[in-house]
Amino acid sequence: MEIQEKKNIYVGVQTTQVRDIRDFMMEINSYKNILVFAEVNDDKVCDNSLELIGEANRLKAMRNNDSLVIAALIGNNVKKHAPTLFGYGADKVVAFDNPKLEIYRSDLYGEALAAIVRNYHPEIVLVGATALGSELAPTTAAKLRTGLAAHCTALKILENGQFTQVVPAFGGKVLGDIYIPNHRPQIASIKAGITKKLEYKEKSGVVEDFSCELKGFDRMKVVKVEKDTETKKSLNDADCIVVGGFGIGSKEEWTKLEELARLLGGANGCTRPVLDAGWIDNEKAMIGTSGVAVRPKAYLGIAVSGAAHHTCGIKDSGLIISINKDEHAPIFACSDYKVVADYKKIVDALIEELKNRK
């Protein structure tokens, strides 16, 4: 009797599961294509978005099916950017032009992107982890009730077809693979410099106009837009970057790194704890998943431990030189030159030598 009951329960559950799984698979399989949010800033498509179109093409090749790379333009008078998107690899461009979208607002842009996704059913959505994208991606994911992996350091398609988003976890000590198995689309945000854009090739394609009602929040009103006129030397322009980690110890000691960068004609970068501690006041100097990705000819890492959150932002640097007093510091695993020492002795000697040469 007991066995019979168990058997019935098992069959009943199984029958229900089979039906649900079929519905579920049909629903999941109705999502195809890879959609990239093409961010426009100062009337120019962001490099980050062009890189993501390149990445979408790489994923499409791994998918090995007839997926399309769709670029979504949202703004006012943004349709004109479609040729740029085709040139960098988009198969189709969806343009949502509306005067209400002239200035970025998370409520309106979130509604617009969510509506585009509902209409085009992409399997994957890629958004640049810019200041704007870092707000828009979760807003859209919440509207669509789907998953988002923020600040991914890599994207993969496994042999079984599973789309996989790689995100540093546990303070950057491990890289976690994120799957979104039961919801579509799968949304990922990625920083500039982590993926690569394709070489520009003149090509045309289909541009589809898109429109929907935009409600927004009544209480929200843009009063003024102020541009960040940061004049400090950008990390992207510098051939040499002197990066300090929390092991520097204090704001007073940090000034030595500023002097060293000046003498080398380079720029200063930092890890997150240094920014949090207020030793540097330039937010754009933070390198890593929540900061910028850099590609200098030379990266000099001083008292930086080498957490994956940071090193994912330096992987395309030319020469990587690191100074750390701990011979087992993870930064050494990706360094070309390793100096195991108290940084103070090395930095003081370097500053003196450079001053003498001048």
Ligand SMILES: Cc1cc2nc3c(=O)[nH]c(=O)nc-3n(C[C@H](O)[C@H](O)[C@H](O)COP(=O)(O)OP(=O)(O)OC[C@H]3O[C@@H](n4cnc5c(N)ncnc54)[C@H](O)[C@@H]3O)c2cc1C
């Ligand atoms: C979601 C999330 C996102 C993050 N994003 C970023 C990011 O974008 N960028 C980023 O940098 N971090 C980021 N972090 C933090 C990151 O995980 C690490 O905690 C951080 O990078 C460590 O910074 P650090 O190496 O400066 O400090 P620590 O880990 O404290 O390392 C200090 C190092 O200095 C060495 N040292 C100490 N004294 C000396 C000395 N006198 N001489 C030589 N060496 C010395 C030590 O041996 C140690 O290796 C993020 C974390 C999370 C959770």
